[in-house]
Amino acid sequence: MxxxxxxxxxxxxxxxxxxxxxxxxxxxxxxxxxxxxxxxxxxxxxxxxxxxxxxxxxxxxxxxxxxxxxxxxxEQRLIVAGAKSKFKSIEAMMNATTPVKFGAPGLGSSNFYEAILIAEALGIKIDMITGYETSNEVAIAILRGELDAATGSYSSVISAVQNGDMVAVAQYGDLKMPDIAKVPHVANLPVKRKDGKDLLSIVFALNDVxxxxxxxxxxxxxxxxxxxxxxxxxxxxxxxxxxxxxxxxxxxxxxxxxxxxxxxxxxxxxxxxxxxxxxxxxxxxxxx
Missing domain, CATH: 3.40.190.150 (Bordetella uptake gene, domain 1)
Structure with missing residues (x-):
């Protein structure tokens, strides 16, 4: 540029x-x-x-x-699950009786806040695992089966989705990407707490900027x-x-x-x- x-x-x-x-x-x-x-x-x-x-x-x-x-x-954002995870759809995550293991590079990262706010809004039980240095380390942990899922930008995860190493279970953002058109949008999912829509509005606002x-x-x-x-x-x-x-x-x-x-x-x-x-x-x- x-x-x-x-x-x-x-x-x-x-x-x-x-x-x-x-x-x-x-x-x-x-x-x-x-x-x-x-x-x-x-x-x-x-x-x-x-x-x-x-x-x-x-x-x-x-x-x-x-x-x-x-x-x-x-960018459009995705919630992705690993091929080795038993939670390969957003419905499976929302209905899970055991926590879904999410990963993020640090307590202050956008990935951390996106994941916990979406989980709270949709009623997903999660264990949030932090301490990774980068998003790449989170991705490697998902591929190994140490983590179930994470959030990420379209450009950072789409290759893994296309080659079958990850599954796109939900998306959020205002862009229409043809190759993920069938992936459920977070905005269309039912919330489980009274302020769920408000929590999601924060996620969407962070992405929009x-x-x-x-x-x-x-x-x-x-x-x-x-x-x-x-x-x-x-x-x-x-x-x-x-x-x-x-x-x-x-x-x-x-x-x-x-x-x-x-x-x-x-x-x-x-x-x-x-x-x-x-x-x-x-x-x-x-x-x-």
Whole structure:
């Protein structure tokens, strides 16, 4: 993406990968940067929103105050079960009398929150196993039969589904993917608790914010408009599109204003729902 953005922005790019704390450090760094239009970054929207909603220590940003330039993508998400698991359908999981073993890379990961909120909403008894370093390690544990299931993005699990190592038991998100058209959508499944739909709304909101490009709060409107236009031209470039297609990168673009609205909507949960979110999280964190 960088060469194309350089072409349309006419700027020299210095690219820095800022890892740490599940992208928290990098997101904080963008937020506190000088709002001169010279610092922009790609943020992990779901992780950033989940951290803000759950009052994670170290969050120094407010997603609603960033200068939003674009949403790049928002992938369809899947609940997948291993070929060795006895729970190979969402119905089997919902009717299970013994816990379904789910895995996630850490207590603060989006995968963790997605799984526990969906399980609570649908009444699925689960044992949430964390401590894995990456999602790849979770996938390996599923293939070995150590875990039954996990959540994951379409692009990260579809190869395993297609070759039979995993089974897609449910999906969530707004995209229509032909090869998983028959997989049940979480939004259409019956909830088992009174606030089930509300818990699912958090899951959907985390996914909707997607991968986004933002700048610090307070960037002058003319500079923000210039950057947004350059990004749109980048994403529309036929050669960039060819590269994205080869890499199975789904572009689900939203302009900055609409991307910001999606983030604001996701953050605007009631105090009562936030309390439920924190109580659900605490319930599973105490089991670790």
């Amino acid at each position: 960088a060469p194309f953005f350089k072409k349309y922005a006419g700027a020299t790019l210095i690219i820095k990968n800022v890892p740490g704390a599940g992208s928290l450090i990098g997101t904080n760094k963008i937020y506190i940067s000088e709002p001169n239009g010279l610092t922009i970054g790609i943020i992990n929207g779901p992780g950033s929103m989940q951290a803000q909603l759950t009052d994670v220590k170290g969050v120094k940003y407010d997603l609603a105050k960033f200068t939003w330039l674009a949403r790049l993508t928002a 997607g991968r986004a490009i933002v700048a610090p709060p307070g960037v002058p409107p003319d500079r923000a408009k210039f950057l947004e236009d350059a990004l749109k031209k980048t994403l529309d470039d036929p050669n960039f599109r060819k590269i994205a297609e080869k890499q199975q990168m789904e572009i689900v673009y939203l302009p900055g204003a609409k991307a910001k609205q999606v983030a604001q909507k996701g953050l605007a949960i009631s105090p009562a729902l936030k309390k439920e979110l924190l109580e659900v999280a605490s319930k599973y964190q105490k089991r670790q």
